[in-house]
Amino acid sequence: MDLLALGNNGWGDELFFATLMTIAVSITAMIIGFCFALIFTPLKLSKNKFLNFLGNSYTTIIRGVPELLVIYLLFFGGSGAVMYVASIFGYNKYIEINAFITGSFAIGIISGAYSTEVFRGAIQSIDKGQFEASKVLGLKKPIYFLKVIMPQMLRLAVPNLSNVWQITLKDTSLISVTGLVEIMRQSYIAAGSTRDPLFFYSFAAVLYLLLTFLSMKLINRLENKYRRGY
Amino acid sequence: MDLDLMVSSFPKLLNATLVTLKLLSFSLIFGLILGLFFAILRLNKNIFLNKFSYFYSYVFRGTPLLVQIFIIYFGLGQIEFLRSSFIWIILKEPYWCAIIAFSLNTGAYTSEILRSAFETINKGFIEAGDSLGISKKIIFYKIQIPIAIRQSLPAYGNEIILMLKGTSLASTVTLMDLTGVAKYIISTTFKPIEVFIVAGGIYLFMTFIIHNFIRYLEKKYSY
Numbered sequence: 001m002d003l004l005a006l007g008n009n010g011w012g013d014e015l016f017f018a019t020l021m022t023i024a025v026s027i028t029a030m031i032i033g034f035c036f037a038l039i040f041t042p043l044k045l046s047k048n049k050f051l052n053f054l055g056n057s058y059t060t061i062i063r064g065v066p067e068l069l070v071i072y073l074l075f076f077g078g079s080g081a082v083m084y085v086a087s088i089f090g091y092n093k094y095i096e097i098n099a100f101i102t103g104s105f106a107i108g109i110i111s112g113a114y115s116t117e118v119f120r121g122a123i124q125s126i127d128k129g130q131f132e133a134s135k136v137l138g139l140k141k142p143i144y145f146l147k148v149i150m151p152q153m154l155r156l157a158v159p160n161l162s163n164v165w166q167i168t169l170k171d172t173s174l175i176s177v178t179g180l181v182e183i184m185r186q187s188y189i190a191a192g193s194t195r196d197p198l199f200f201y202s203f204a205a206v207l208y209l210l211l212t213f214l215s216m217k218l219i220n221r222l223e224n225k226y227r228r229g230y
Numbered sequence: 231m232d233l234d235l236m237v238s239s240f241p242k243l244l245n246a247t248l249v250t251l252k253l254l255s256f257s258l259i260f261g262l263i264l265g266l267f268f269a270i271l272r273l274n275k276n277i278f279l280n281k282f283s284y285f286y287s288y289v290f291r292g293t294p295l296l297v298q299i300f301i302i303y304f305g306l307g308q309i310e311f312l313r314s315s316f317i318w319i320i321l322k323e324p325y326w327c328a329i330i331a332f333s334l335n336t337g338a339y340t341s342e343i344l345r346s347a348f349e350t351i352n353k354g355f356i357e358a359g360d361s362l363g364i365s366k367k368i369i370f371y372k373i374q375i376p377i378a379i380r381q382s383l384p385a386y387g388n389e390i391i392l393m394l395k396g397t398s399l400a401s402t403v404t405l406m407d408l409t410g411v412a413k414y415i416i417s418t419t420f421k422p423i424e425v426f427i428v429a430g431g432i433y434l435f436m437t438f439i440i441h442n443f444i445r446y447l448e449k450k451y452s453y
Binding site: 060061063064065066067068069072073076077080166170171173174176177184187188191196197198199201202204205208209212213 | 288289292293294295298300301307308309391394395397398401402409412413416422423426430433434437438
């Protein structure tokens, strides 16, 4: 237990802040993923062949390629890409991107592909009659989407989104390879300096279990909220 | 775009694909055995065995694969009696550590897939077997297992693809699999996009083959 002491003698506080970092990255990645899903779900549902192809390639490529490879692509290629864009606007100095941004962006792209599939499935399983009924009632498209589709879609999507959240949470362990100090990276550092890897990696496993367990409890509440009336 | 690099790295990456495929097939075989074993434990009425199996699948599904590999590769070496026993011959190799971690991980997911397949088998099949006087054992092997396998095919196909992606983590314990070699080439040439296209293409091709193979099996065994 000495190893987990707070302050300079133990790793308790470092691991605590690392856990907060993991949560922060997961939430940011999830939000970035939603933004991607917001763009690509309509593309996947679109009748235009080209747009459809774009949407499908995003989900197929990201879900078919290992997460680690995507992370390496962004880690090694991210600042190059940003510098290229900046050079178009006449800025030629070296730009280094923060590990937090690279990491959450990489995980966000991955989680976005899963969210897109979830939203697509949820929208497709809404009864066509709903659409026809709102048309007959003369509802405008934004209102139809916000008041008719959204509530039904969320009920169907929330259980699957909780899976996406779990995947995202576990994927954040991979961005430790970029040097961002989250649970995995902090355990690696602690294990290296104390020569006690078994303890620290097991403790990391416990932290992840705790996170998945607590988030499940929270999500179950959400699920009940959206299931009201069914 | 550096086409020369793409062409020259292709054979290297293809060689590394063999390592990935070896890791994948070993883990899937061991994982299937583990999964079947724990799924049967889950169906057992004995509370202790049942809880044990639940705990196993909960822990391995609730923690990242990376942690599991690190515990097995870095952590287990710390235990004195393991180091002095014959198991150390296996545990000192990163290759086998990766396979152990992958097998335990995919075993947990497979046990859940098989359990839900066993639970959704129509009771009528089992009752029909009972009324024909077929013994419990034969009902299990000849009726329940084949139906469960058929029902779990789509989910298991997904699991194979997830595992294929999971094998990329072997690169974190010094193994030169497809991702490991890709990372090596990226970090020496600083051409991430080209290497990503080639390595990602190989992964996508494998995913495509697995996907279609499972589809073919589903069609073949549909009833």
